[in-house]
Amino acid sequence: MRHAIIIGTGSYVPENIMTNDDMAKLVDTSDEWIASRTGIRARRISTGENTSDLAYKAANKALQNANIEARELDLIICATITPDSFMPSVACIVQERLGAANAAAFDLTAACTGLIYGMASATAFIESGMYKNIMIIGAETISKALDWTDRSTCVLFGDGAGAVVMQASDVNNGVMAVHLVSDGSKQDYLCLPAFELTNPYIPRKDDYKPTISMKGQEVFKFAVRSITDHIKVVLEKASLREEDIKYIVTHQANCRIIEHAARTSGITIDKFFINIDRYANTSAATIGIALDEMVEKNLLQSGDKVILVGFGAGMTSGAILVEW
Numbered sequence: 526m527r528h529a530i531i532i533g534t535g536s537y538v539p540e541n542i543m544t545n546d547d548m549a550k551l552v553d554t555s556d557e558w559i560a561s562r563t564g565i566r567a568r569r570i571s572t573g574e575n576t577s578d579l580a581y582k583a584a585n586k587a588l589q590n591a592n593i594e595a596r597e598l599d600l601i602i603c604a605t606i607t608p609d610s611f612m613p614s615v616a617c618i619v620q621e622r623l624g625a626a627n628a629a630a631f632d633l634t635a636a637c638t639g640l641i642y643g644m645a646s647a648t649a650f651i652e653s654g655m656y657k658n659i660m661i662i663g664a665e666t667i668s669k670a671l672d673w674t675d676r677s678t679c680v681l682f683g684d685g686a687g688a689v690v691m692q693a694s695d696v697n698n699g700v701m702a703v704h705l706v707s708d709g710s711k712q713d714y715l716c717l718p719a720f721e722l723t724n725p726y727i728p729r730k731d732d733y734k735p736t737i738s739m740k741g742q743e744v745f746k747f748a749v750r751s752i753t754d755h756i757k758v759v760l761e762k763a764s765l766r767e768e769d770i771k772y773i774v775t776h777q778a779n780c781r782i783i784e785h786a787a788r789t790s791g792i793t794i795d796k797f798f799i800n801i802d803r804y805a806n807t808s809a810a811t812i813g814i815a816l817d818e819m820v821e822k823n824l825l826q827s828g829d830k831v832i833l834v835g836f837g838a839g840m841t842s843g844a845i846l847v848e849w
């Protein structure tokens with residue numbers, strides 16, 4: 526049986542740090558409000574780099590950590606809701622910059638669950654025998670999609686990229702369970718409109734706003750439920766118990782979501798890796814950034830079992846149980 530294992534991680538965030546106090550100069554908010562409601566203290570905001578720049582730097586680091594050549598990559602998947610352009614894809618731009626001449630490349634839209642959907646797709650490509658080495662990137666310059674006058678959304682997000690290299694293995698377990706869910710009936714919880722539908726037959730609307738809008742409390746409840754349910758499902762699929770799991774890495778949207786989910790599932794909060802205080806919500810990038818930080822801190826040893834859980838617009842959600 527061919528398994529999909531993780532052989533490298535990488536991440537990159539823009540240098541520019543925007544603190545909650547900096548944010549309070551733009552909108553009517555405070556460090557106290559933001560930190561107590563979300564756990565966020567600061568975020569990185571691009572001063573010129575676009576999504577492909579962040580994606581390339583994270584992917585390049587992941588490739589070095591994986592210790593393989595760019596030419597060995599068979600596929601590059603980039604999960605993003607803030608691409609440089611609809612075409613070419615961010616994945617194609619990264620393919621060229623890495624020199625990954627043998628790789629197919631495409632972007633994937635699953636919002637904040639993007640890396641989970643990308644890793645699930647990569648697992649299927651690898652287990653089927655179609656591909657051996659796959660780069661999965663979650664990258665966002667979400668700052669360009671924010672209404673910087675709307676305090677209820679602009680304080681929550683940051684820019685960044687995380688990447689994972691997956692490889693076929695006959696020896697290690699790697700991905701032991703995958704669970705993906707979509708619920709289009711909740712599509713109005715989180716929205717980011719694309720091009721306005723306008724042409725010689727359809728006049729422009731004065732109030733068209735291509736920025737993020739959100740039903741915060743609905744998202745909160747959806748997120749807690751998704752984390753709690755999906756942990757149970759992947760544990761059951763892998764025939765494991767919660768005690769067998771070293772870490773749970775959820776999408777970093779809000780510290781309180783993670784704390785609620787921990788309480789609801791009866792799992793100690795110490796098992797949940799949290800770094801939202803420094804980066805805020807970087808959408809598809811959060812889980813990759815977290816994994817790379819965990820590797821750098823030497824928190825993951827061979828054989829450790831980790832659950833990755835995402836949730837995001839669509840609404841989409843999903844989890845992966847992986848042996849390191």
Ligand code: ACO
Pocket residue numbers: 553554555558559562563637676677678680681715739740741742744745777778779806808836837838
């Ligand atoms: N600073 C100060 N006051 C604020 C701010 C702010 N940044 N934002 C909102 N407020 C005010 C509101 O105007 C409101 O004031 P009012 O009572 O005078 O009308 C008050 O705070 C309460 O607003 P709520 O929206 O009810 O605040 P709530 O307690 O629900 O917290 C929050 C909002 C933090 C967004 C919460 O709903 C939440 O965490 N939701 C989850 C959504 C999330 O994490 N989204 C991330 C993106 S989605 C994703 O990643 C999948």
